[in-house]
Amino acid sequence: MPAGGRPTVRSRRLGAALRRYRQAAGFDQPQAAEVIAAHQTRVSRIETGHVIARPIEIRAMLKAYGADEPEVRVKLEELAKQSNRRGWWLEHAAHLRPDYLDHIALEDDATYIREWQPVLVPGLLQIPAYTEGNIAADPNYVAPELVADLLKVRKVRQAKIEEGGATYSAILWEGVVTHPLVSTEVHRDQLSAILEIGTRKNVTVQVLPFGAGALAALTSAFSTFSFDAEPIVEAVTLENLRGTSVLEGPEDLTAYANAYDLLRSAALAPDASAKLIRRALRTPKEDTS
16 A cells, blocks of 8 residues: 555556556456456555555556566556655645645656646746745735745756756746736746746747637646656646646546647747747836736
8 A cells, every 4th residue: 555545646657557458458357356366446446546556466467468568567567666655745745735746746757747827837937036926926825934845845846857857848828928927027037037948958838829819718727747758648737726636537638638739739839939938028117017
């Protein structure tokens, strides 16, 4: 069982992968249970991440499912081994929501991160002053010591992108660039930071122009995560009033992968996006406030 009795992001990913292979092979859970000589309940709990499959179980199931290629087996066994590994973010667990911890865990494992943001600059691109400005504007009071902790966590999160640990792509609606939600000075510093970050080889920033029309209302902010050499979406997080939701169902993953492709196709190319951001920086301060 995962530490603390609660499924971890990694144990859920392991379970979801085993479920996909089982369903592709046409097995039901009772048949899978026979493969590992266990009760159907164990298969169910493995697939929901409540129980971590043992290596011998992983090998047996993959063999039965016809998916026992060495690279698949090694990947899932490593995922099982890492399912209880204590991530750096758990040092801050007392001050952070569980759903935010799940989002960070996905980021930490991801090889590809893609984000759509129609309102705010994505957290992985935010400068501290921008983050503080948005927290200050939040009607919900946030204690100063918690703000400091949030900024510290965000800095560590951003290090993954700065160090090239993942390929990162972000699409921003044009309003995020042209309509400040913080002071004009902070907004301009933030735009400058986006331009600088966008020059990195592992980062792509695009702007969805106002001319894209209703496409900007296609969905609220979301992030997609891939964990292999290919950018196949394996998890999605959505921002909502109550926090962050994690989606891992095949139909959900396909829907958001397609939504991102639509947004990316309609967005300005990276060079044109950078030109739009530079134009916003040249706009007189009184016109951007």
